[in-house]
Amino acid sequence: MTERAHAEGHAEKHAGEHAEVWSGSWVAERLGVGLTGDEALTGLLGLALRRNPKRAHLLVSNVLGKHVPQSPSVVYGHGVALGRRVRGLLGAEEAERAVVLGYAETATGLGHSVADGLGPAPYLHSTRRPVAGVARAGGFEESHSHATSHLLLPEDPALLAGDGPLVLVDDEFSTGNTVLNTVRALHERYPRKRYVVVALVDMRSPADAGRLEDFAREIGARVDLVTTASGTVRLPPGVLEKGQELVARHEATATEPSGPAPAAPPSGSVEHVRLRWPHDVPDGGRHGFTAAHRARLEAALPAMAARIAEALPAGAQRVLVLGFEELMYAPLRLAHALEQTVGVDVRYSTTTRSPVLAVDDPGYAIRTRLVFPAHDDPADGPGERYAYNVAGGGFDAVVAVVDSAADTPALHAPNGLAARLAAHVPHVLLAVVPSYVPRPPHDPERPSMLPEPLRGPDFSSYAPDEVGWLLQDLSGVTLEAPTEEREEAIQSGGAHYAESLPVEYQPSEQYQELFHAALKTSAARLARAVGAVTEIVLAERSPRPVLVSLARAGTPVGVLMRRWAQFRHGLDLPHYAVSIVRGRGIDANALRWLADHHDPADVVFVDGWTGKGAITRELAAALREFEASDGITGFDPEIAVLADPGSCVRTYGTRDDFLIPSACLNSTVSGLISRTVLRADLVGPHDFHGAKFYRELAGADLSPDFLDAVSACFPDVTDTVDAQVKDLLSADRTPTWEGWTAVERISEEYGIHDVNLVKPGVGETTRVMLRRVPWKVLARTGAGADLDHVRLLAEQRGVPVEEVADLPYTCVGLIHPQYTRGATGADGKAVTL
Numbered sequence: 001m002t003e004r005a006h007a008e009g010h011a012e013k014h015a016g017e018h019a020e021v022w023s024g025s026w027v028a029e030r031l032g033v034g035l036t037g038d039e040a041l042t043g044l045l046g047l048a049l050r051r052n053p054k055r056a057h058l059l060v061s062n063v064l065g066k067h068v069p070q071s072p073s074v075v076y077g078h079g080v081a082l083g084r085r086v087r088g089l090l091g092a093e094e095a096e097r098a099v100v101l102g103y104a105e106t107a108t109g110l111g112h113s114v115a116d117g118l119g120p121a122p123y124l125h126s127t128r129r130p131v132a133g134v135a136r137a138g139g140f141e142e143s144h145s146h147a148t149s150h151l152l153l154p155e156d157p158a159l160l161a162g163d164g165p166l167v168l169v170d171d172e173f174s175t176g177n178t179v180l181n182t183v184r185a186l187h188e189r190y191p192r193k194r195y196v197v198v199a200l201v202d203m204r205s206p207a208d209a210g211r212l213e214d215f216a217r218e219i220g221a222r223v224d225l226v227t228t229a230s231g232t233v234r235l236p237p238g239v240l241e242k243g244q245e246l247v248a249r250h251e252a253t254a255t256e257p258s259g260p261a262p263a264a265p266p267s268g269s270v271e272h273v274r275l276r277w278p279h280d281v282p283d284g285g286r287h288g289f290t291a292a293h294r295a296r297l298e299a300a301l302p303a304m305a306a307r308i309a310e311a312l313p314a315g316a317q318r319v320l321v322l323g324f325e326e327l328m329y330a331p332l333r334l335a336h337a338l339e340q341t342v343g344v345d346v347r348y349s350t351t352t353r354s355p356v357l358a359v360d361d362p363g364y365a366i367r368t369r370l371v372f373p374a375h376d377d378p379a380d381g382p383g384e385r386y387a388y389n390v391a392g393g394g395f396d397a398v399v400a401v402v403d404s405a406a407d408t409p410a411l412h413a414p415n416g417l418a419a420r421l422a423a424h425v426p427h428v429l430l431a432v433v434p435s436y437v438p439r440p441p442h443d444p445e446r447p448s449m450l451p452e453p454l455r456g457p458d459f460s461s462y463a464p465d466e467v468g469w470l471l472q473d474l475s476g477v478t479l480e481a482p483t484e485e486r487e488e489a490i491q492s493g494g495a496h497y498a499e500s501l502p503v504e505y506q507p508s509e510q511y512q513e514l515f516h517a518a519l520k521t522s523a524a525r526l527a528r529a530v531g532a533v534t535e536i537v538l539a540e541r542s543p544r545p546v547l548v549s550l551a552r553a554g555t556p557v558g559v560l561m562r563r564w565a566q567f568r569h570g571l572d573l574p575h576y577a578v579s580i581v582r583g584r585g586i587d588a589n590a591l592r593w594l595a596d597h598h599d600p601a602d603v604v605f606v607d608g609w610t611g612k613g614a615i616t617r618e619l620a621a622a623l624r625e626f627e628a629s630d631g632i633t634g635f636d637p638e639i640a641v642l643a644d645p646g647s648c649v650r651t652y653g654t655r656d657d658f659l660i661p662s663a664c665l666n667s668t669v670s671g672l673i674s675r676t677v678l679r680a681d682l683v684g685p686h687d688f689h690g691a692k693f694y695r696e697l698a699g700a701d702l703s704p705d706f707l708d709a710v711s712a713c714f715p716d717v718t719d720t721v722d723a724q725v726k727d728l729l730s731a732d733r734t735p736t737w738e739g740w741t742a743v744e745r746i747s748e749e750y751g752i753h754d755v756n757l758v759k760p761g762v763g764e765t766t767r768v769m770l771r772r773v774p775w776k777v778l779a780r781t782g783a784g785a786d787l788d789h790v791r792l793l794a795e796q797r798g799v800p801v802e803e804v805a806d807l808p809y810t811c812v813g814l815i816h817p818q819y820t821r822g823a824t825g826a827d828g829k830a831v832t833l
Helices: 003-015 025-031 072-090 092-096 108-118 177-189 206-219 239-252 291-311 329-341 417-422 483-491 509-540 554-569 588-597 614-630 695-700 703-711 714-730 738-749 762-771 785-797
Strands: 034-037 045-049 057-061 099-102 123-125 138-141 149-152 166-173 194-202 222-234 269-272 318-324 345-351 369-373 384-388 397-403 427-433 546-551 575-581 603-609 639-643 651-654 758-760 774-780 801-804 811-815
Touching (some): 072 108, 072 194, 072 222, 072 345, 099 108, 108 166, 108 329, 291 427, 318 329, 329 397, 345 384, 509 554, 509 639, 509 785, 546 554, 554 603, 554 703, 554 714, 588 614, 603 762, 738 758, 738 811, 758 762, 774 785
Parallel strands (some): 099 166, 166 194, 318 345, 397 427, 546 575, 639 651, 774 801
Antiparallel strands (some): 034 222, 045 057, 138 149, 774 811
């Protein structure tokens, strides 16, 4: 079961639980307010009273993590489960085009969790914090709220401009006014055909429900609704006046901890914990959060949770992770990761602007209230802020998570949040997440001239006209580390895989014989795929494309495509190789060089094959970020690949999962060039990413042999290619992303809990065997010679090969989960190396 599935399980269990005393009974008995509808409502919601001239009662969610401390698995699980339902409603293709928008402040974390469940969708939440230099992309009003103005401040101006579905997420759907205001404001600027409204609870009256349907017909769009439960609130006549009177009476007699801060110094300790938040990952969705950001955060979470766990006091049994107003998602994910790390009761909630009456009664949702001054210099001026149900919660420690904009003297003042917490909890840890500041559209310090591409024979064994490398030469730097050390560092979050290089695999004589045999039997098949993908590029993308291969697996394919265009059409196409790093994006300086020398619309990105489509998504997200940062448009994120077994792209030579011999080896079939390297101490902000040229391996270089063997087949496959291209051009080549779906299923079935450790396809499995610490190989029953080299590598490394019927790929490589030297995998068996 994956971490998200685990969270969903907690959510489903909790939704069916009912406390002995309903936390809305106190209000119901005094004001006659009641809930009618789904049985789950009283488990999901309690009631409280607040100082608000528009609405006396407050629906208090038990699963949102705002006012009521709750298990982070429950909170995250409800959001992820809703996102999965939205994905099922939209279908895989439409889900890939969706954008998720959450509402400040209460639904910022919920919306982000929904985006996680939906898939690779970018996420944005509204905000009440204006940010200098960031243009508004819209705004709207929340009529019943205590603070009404919502701003939309995406770093990427195009984030909301697409025509894919817009998914709007709020904690409750009470009248529909907020959604109507949002859709009306956005539809005028960015019209689209489909909206999905998501909420934990739908509490609209029948009349309000009809208004939304009428509005959808008015704008000519489809509006769907996805909720966990639905019902209505029964409000007797005069409830607003009675509620205000009740609030005034109880506030007049309120005592600590609901009242002002005590004059005495706090009794508990306050210590800082350093998270080491990943560089350039936003603290939330205020300015947008992409799939690339998500991947980097997922990789860093275990290490950050471990640092929090180390800082907790010995013997702590009940811990609260407390977020800060709109900063809900980052604390939630930290709390969720901490919950998986330590064997104690972890709870999660956040501070809020919302003033709510506290009544210490089991039938009331808000038992205690801490009051403290705003500490983030809010645009609307100073004011009170609140933390509910913290005092008296039995917590041994509180981990308060704030962003750096809120780490001010007011936070640490005698009446500030830190002191208020320390007065009621023995140990307070303060973790500061850096506030994300969007990059300016243009960097005046950026140098106007970037170096010319590196070319052979000075860099790579390819001929100078075959490819220009938009990289810097790091051949003189020692970057290699043993595979086991790299794997441990990568999985622990201590290092990124692009910060070091694996020791180059030196194939045995038997393995080299397999390579030559595979090349001999597959050369014609490769030639057909090269011809087909090149012809599709020429027909659909550009008559004179600029081939840009993704180093290094894409580079031999780019050279072959260039050779085909020359052989068949007499074209001398430019070809460059650039670096793209999972979780870090494509080399922006390489894009700038390309834009300076070519029309971005002519650029066609080339790769060898697709697995689950991670690089496809990475490239699309990186190009969106590049457009926002540099204002340069026109680069097409659609990758052209030799083989697309994952069904991730439209431009391919084949969708068969077969052995591409260039996947069998590393640098010795890729021009003697290493993997690309991105490390801060070696690659500056104005440098290309780096790589090494292994000149010392010239005696073992098979790069020319591979290219020449495939090129020699071109004359023999011309007629076949023409027929194949005709069929492909008339076929429906829409990506189905079935590979991603299969990987998610395998990750759950084998207890890995991380799709990044599941590498589908012959090429990716080979990479696992050569570069990572493999756990096992799944082979489709009856797979033949395409897997001979994988079986040999598995035998040499002591890795079991398990035959699986109905596997969508020829094989799948599983990286050892949670690897440390001497570790056990998800099956409880120790790895052997």
